[in-house]
Amino acid sequence: MNKEEMIVxxxxxxxxPIRFKIVKFLLIEPQCVxxxxxxxEFSQSNLSQHIxxxxxxxxxxxxxxxxxxEYSIANDNVKHIINMTxxxxxxxxxxxx
Amino acid sequence: MNKEEMIVxxxxxxxxPIRFKIVKFLLIEPQCVxxxxxxxEFSQSNLSQHIxxxxxxxxxxxxxxxxxxEYSIANDNVKHIINMTxxxxxxxxxxxx
DNA sequence: TAATTATATAAGAATATTATTATATAATTA
DNA sequence: TAATTATATAATAATATTCTTATATAATTA
Numbered sequence: 707m708n709k710e711e712m713i714v715x716x717x718x719x720x721x722x723p724i725r726f727k728i729v730k731f732l733l734i735e736p737q738c739v740x741x742x743x744x745x746x747e748f749s750q751s752n753l754s755q756h757i758x759x760x761x762x763x764x765x766x767x768x769x770x771x772x773x774x775x776e777y778s779i780a781n782d783n784v785k786h787i788i789n790m791t792x793x794x795x796x797x798x799x800x801x802x803x
Numbered sequence: 804m805n806k807e808e809m810i811v812x813x814x815x816x817x818x819x820p821i822r823f824k825i826v827k828f829l830l831i832e833p834q835c836v837x838x839x840x841x842x843x844e845f846s847q848s849n850l851s852q853h854i855x856x857x858x859x860x861x862x863x864x865x866x867x868x869x870x871x872x873e874y875s876i877a878n879d880n881v882k883h884i885i886n887m888t889x890x891x892x893x894x895x896x897x898x899x900x
Numbered sequence: 901t902a903a904t905t906a907t908a909t910a911a912g913a914a915t916a917t918t919a920t921t922a923t924a925t926a927a928t929t930a
Numbered sequence: 931t932a933a934t935t936a937t938a939t940a941a942t943a944a945t946a947t948t949c950t951t952a953t954a955t956a957a958t959t960a
Contacts, residue, residue, distance in 0.1 A: 709893075714820050716888055717815075717818035720814045721812075721814035722811065722918090723808070724918095726807070726810070738936075739936070749919075749920070750936085751922090751938080752918075754938055755938085758939095764892075773927055773937085774937085780895070783890050787884060787888050790883045791884050792810055795809045798861040799806070799809075819947090835907090836907060837906060848909085848950070851908055851909080855909090867957085869958070871907085871957095
């Protein structure tokens with residue numbers, strides 16, 4: 707997979723409501739799936755599959771801690787991507803009349 | 804559609820190889836679909852549909868100029884989103900061994 | 901005004917993604 | 931070691947996206 711394909715993969719991974727929510731929660735603090743499960747209204751299995759997609763895109767990483775796996779954001783650039791997109795949307799909202 | 808949904812929509816729109824290519828070309832210079840059609844190996848109809856998705860997400864805008872419609876990037880934040888994602892991927896590539 | 905050109909749209913087929921259900925695995929605790 | 935807990939995976943159904951083909955529209959030119 708070349709660089710452009712990876713970029714597209716990352717954007718695509720972020721472009722889904724559940725996955726975006728997961729990332730937002732992990733930006734606040736690292737947490738285990740069980741905790742995410744309380745916060746996000748979806749089945750454990752479904753959540754797990756979305757986590758896999760985020761992990762494959764390099765967006766999050768997991769560290770086994772006993773029974774749990776603590777997930778966290780892989781690096782700070784993730785936050786910047788989201789901040790920029792937020793900014794874009796804000797600009798957009800301010801410029802439609 | 805709330806702000807979070809719009810953010811997801813933007814990321815999703817960018818997370819497709821053809822649409823990403825369109826945006827990359829338009830970042831270089833505004834151009835009409837016919838020009839894009841030369842650059843991107845897809846049917847006119849398919850291209851047109853992807854353009855619609857980008858337009859709906861507020862990423863590009865089109866201005867009719869005679870027979871052509873000249874498309875361009877709606878605002879500079881688009882460039883920043885992509886730059887950040889590029890940076891993210893570069894970081895990722897430098898940190899796998 | 902007929903023909904041409906650039907682009908959009910509608911309909912449907914092909915394909916991909918997502919969600920669900922059931923089951924598996926791996927670590928922990930009783 | 932059996933039971934429990936947290937998470938992953940496989941299979942498949944449900945749904946959404948993408949692409950193709952055909953047709954429509956709108957501006958331009960002959």
